[in-house]
Amino acid sequence: MASAFPPTRHSVIERLRKDDAAERSAAFGDLVEGYWQPVYKHLRATWRMTPEDAQDLTQAFFSDAFQKAWLEKYEPGKARFRTFVRVCVDRFAMNSRQASGRAKRGGDIRLVSLDFDRAEQEVRALALSAPADAEDFFRHEFVRSLFGRAVTEARAEMERTGRLVHFRLFERYDLDPDDHTSYAALAAEFGLTESQVTNYLSLVRRTFRAHALIALRGLCGTDDEYRREARELFGLEIE
Amino acid sequence: MTVTFLSDDVMSRLQAVATWPNFDGLRYTIIDEIGRGGMGAVYRGLDDVLGREVAIKVSNGVPGAELERRLNDEARILATLEHPGIVPVHDVGRLADGRLFYVMKRVRGATLPEHLAGVTSLSEKLGIFERVCDAVNFAHAHGVVHRDLKPDNIMIGEFGEVLVMDWGIAQTAGSGDRDIVLGTRGFMAPEQERAESTDARADVYSLGAVLSWLCGGSGAPRPLGAISARAMAAEPSSRYSTALALSSDVARFRAGHAVDAHRESLLERTGRFARTYRTAIILVAAYLVMRILAAYFSGARS
Structure with a gap:
C-alpha cells in the first residue's frame, strides 16, 4: 500500500534531462498524463477554441515540446513549473494562430492515451466559461487532474489488496456530493460497525493522499516547488 | 489510465480530506472536520482504544510557535477546570509532522x-x-x-x-x-x-x-x-x-424579586408584586367577590 509520504523521486526536470532515452520518455509520459487535461481545458476555456482545434493543439504542443525539448529549459527561479507550462501553451497557441490562422495538427502523442472525448464531456459537464484568471483556472484543472488520477490509483490499489468495500465506502461518503449519508447509515448498509467505517474510510483517504503526493512529485519542477505545492494542497510540511 | 472525473464539489471535499492531519501510529482516527479557527482546526475523531468519539483540536502553528503555545495553554487550562460546564480534556500529543493536538470530550x-x-x-x-x-x-x-x-x-x-x-x-x-x-x-x-x-x-x-x-x-x-x-x-x-x-x-x-442593579418606581414595584403574586391575588380577589356576592344575596333574601 502507498505510504503517507511518497518515496524519493527526482523532479520532472531532472528526469527530462536524463541521457537515458527510456527514462526521458517515461518522464515525459508522466508529464503529459498530468498536464494534458489542464492544457486541453485551458485551450477550450481561455482560448475559446473548438474541441477539434483544442485537441489538435494539445497534441501538437506536447509533440513539439518532446521533440524540441523546450520544457527542459525551465528555470526554477522564475516561476513554478506549472506556470511555465501554461505560459508555453499560451505562446504555442499564439504562434499557431499567427502561423496558419488555425491550430495545426501535431504529431501523435504515443506516450499516453489522450481521451479527448472524455475530456470534452468534462468540459461540457463543467460548463466552462472564459476564466477571469487563466493561472487560477489552469491550477484548478491541474489539481482536478491530479486528484482524479489519485482516486483512480487508490481504487486500483484497493482492488489489488482485496479492499473494494473500503473504496465503495469512500465513493459513497466522499465522492458523492449529493449524498449526505452518515457513518451510521453506511455501517448499516454495508453490515459494518461505525468504527470499521471510520477506519476503512481513513485508510482510503490516506491512500488517496499518498497517490496524489506521488503524482504531484512527478509534476513539479523542483523539490522546493513540490514542498510548496504539498503545503498548499495538503497542509503538509515535507522534509 | 482512465482518470476519474471529479466535480468541483468533490474536489473541495477531497481537498478538505487531504488536509486532515495524519494520525498514523496514534490511537485516533479522524472522522470529519467540525470547525476551523485562527489557532487550529477541530475534528470529530474516534478513539480507537476506547471506541468512543472525541473532539480533537490540532494546532495550525509549527512546533515552538506562538499558536502552539496557546493551544498548549488552552489544554492545560481546561485540564485544571473540572466542571460540568467546561469540556474535559482527555489527552495531549504530537502528530508525526510535529504539530500539537489535544483531545477533548465530543459535545453533541x-x-x-x-x-x-x-x-x-x-x-x-x-x-x-x-x-x-x-x-x-x-x-x-x-x-x-x-x-x-x-x-x-x-x-x-x-x-x-x-x-x-x-x-x-x-x-x-x-x-x-x-x-x-x-x-x-x-x-x-x-x-x-x-x-x-x-x-x-x-x-x-x-x-x-x-x-x-x-x-x-x-x-x-x-x-x-x-x-x-x-x-x-x-x-x-x-x-x-x-x-x-x-x-x-x-x-x-x-424569582420575581427586586434586582440590585435597578431602583424601582412605586408603579414598577406594584406591577412586579402583582406579577409575582398573581395567583394569590386572584384567589383572594375571587374569595372577596364571593363573600360580597354571598352577603348581597343573603341580605336580599332577608
Missing part, C-alpha cells in the same frame, strides 16, 4: 444561537445564562479568565447541558497578552480592546453583552437592561465584582 448539541432558534421563554434563556455564569465563576475561582465569551462559544448539549467552549485565549493569573488585542468586538471589555491588563471583570463585561444579546437588546425588561448595563460598565470597578454577583441578580429577577 448546538451553539447558543442555534439552540435559541427554538426557544421563546425568557425564563429558559435566563436559566441558560445563569449556568454559563456558574462555569465562568468556577474558572475565575481557579484564577482563569476566559476573555472570549460570546454566544457562539456557548454550547447546549443534547441533554440540556450548558458548556462554555473555546478557551483558546484564556489567561491565568500572572500571565497575559498585553499589547495584543484578542477577543470579539461587541463582547469584549473596553480595557481588553485597549490591550490593557484584564481580570475577571472583563468576563463580567462579556457576560453582560451575552445577557443583552439573549434578552433582545433594548427590548429587554428594564431590570434586565439595568443588569446588563451594570455588567457592561466602562469602568471595571463599576461592574459586578464577580460573575456570581451578576448571576445572583439575574436569579433574583427570575
Whole structure:
C-alpha cells in the first residue's frame, strides 16, 4: 500500500534531462498524463477554441515540446513549473494562430492515451466559461487532474489488496456530493460497525493522499516547488 | 489510465480530506472536520482504544510557535477546570509532522444561537445564562479568565447541558497578552480592546453583552437592561465584582424579586408584586367577590 509520504523521486526536470532515452520518455509520459487535461481545458476555456482545434493543439504542443525539448529549459527561479507550462501553451497557441490562422495538427502523442472525448464531456459537464484568471483556472484543472488520477490509483490499489468495500465506502461518503449519508447509515448498509467505517474510510483517504503526493512529485519542477505545492494542497510540511 | 472525473464539489471535499492531519501510529482516527479557527482546526475523531468519539483540536502553528503555545495553554487550562460546564480534556500529543493536538470530550448539541432558534421563554434563556455564569465563576475561582465569551462559544448539549467552549485565549493569573488585542468586538471589555491588563471583570463585561444579546437588546425588561448595563460598565470597578454577583441578580429577577442593579418606581414595584403574586391575588380577589356576592344575596333574601 502507498505510504503517507511518497518515496524519493527526482523532479520532472531532472528526469527530462536524463541521457537515458527510456527514462526521458517515461518522464515525459508522466508529464503529459498530468498536464494534458489542464492544457486541453485551458485551450477550450481561455482560448475559446473548438474541441477539434483544442485537441489538435494539445497534441501538437506536447509533440513539439518532446521533440524540441523546450520544457527542459525551465528555470526554477522564475516561476513554478506549472506556470511555465501554461505560459508555453499560451505562446504555442499564439504562434499557431499567427502561423496558419488555425491550430495545426501535431504529431501523435504515443506516450499516453489522450481521451479527448472524455475530456470534452468534462468540459461540457463543467460548463466552462472564459476564466477571469487563466493561472487560477489552469491550477484548478491541474489539481482536478491530479486528484482524479489519485482516486483512480487508490481504487486500483484497493482492488489489488482485496479492499473494494473500503473504496465503495469512500465513493459513497466522499465522492458523492449529493449524498449526505452518515457513518451510521453506511455501517448499516454495508453490515459494518461505525468504527470499521471510520477506519476503512481513513485508510482510503490516506491512500488517496499518498497517490496524489506521488503524482504531484512527478509534476513539479523542483523539490522546493513540490514542498510548496504539498503545503498548499495538503497542509503538509515535507522534509 | 482512465482518470476519474471529479466535480468541483468533490474536489473541495477531497481537498478538505487531504488536509486532515495524519494520525498514523496514534490511537485516533479522524472522522470529519467540525470547525476551523485562527489557532487550529477541530475534528470529530474516534478513539480507537476506547471506541468512543472525541473532539480533537490540532494546532495550525509549527512546533515552538506562538499558536502552539496557546493551544498548549488552552489544554492545560481546561485540564485544571473540572466542571460540568467546561469540556474535559482527555489527552495531549504530537502528530508525526510535529504539530500539537489535544483531545477533548465530543459535545453533541448546538451553539447558543442555534439552540435559541427554538426557544421563546425568557425564563429558559435566563436559566441558560445563569449556568454559563456558574462555569465562568468556577474558572475565575481557579484564577482563569476566559476573555472570549460570546454566544457562539456557548454550547447546549443534547441533554440540556450548558458548556462554555473555546478557551483558546484564556489567561491565568500572572500571565497575559498585553499589547495584543484578542477577543470579539461587541463582547469584549473596553480595557481588553485597549490591550490593557484584564481580570475577571472583563468576563463580567462579556457576560453582560451575552445577557443583552439573549434578552433582545433594548427590548429587554428594564431590570434586565439595568443588569446588563451594570455588567457592561466602562469602568471595571463599576461592574459586578464577580460573575456570581451578576448571576445572583439575574436569579433574583427570575424569582420575581427586586434586582440590585435597578431602583424601582412605586408603579414598577406594584406591577412586579402583582406579577409575582398573581395567583394569590386572584384567589383572594375571587374569595372577596364571593363573600360580597354571598352577603348581597343573603341580605336580599332577608
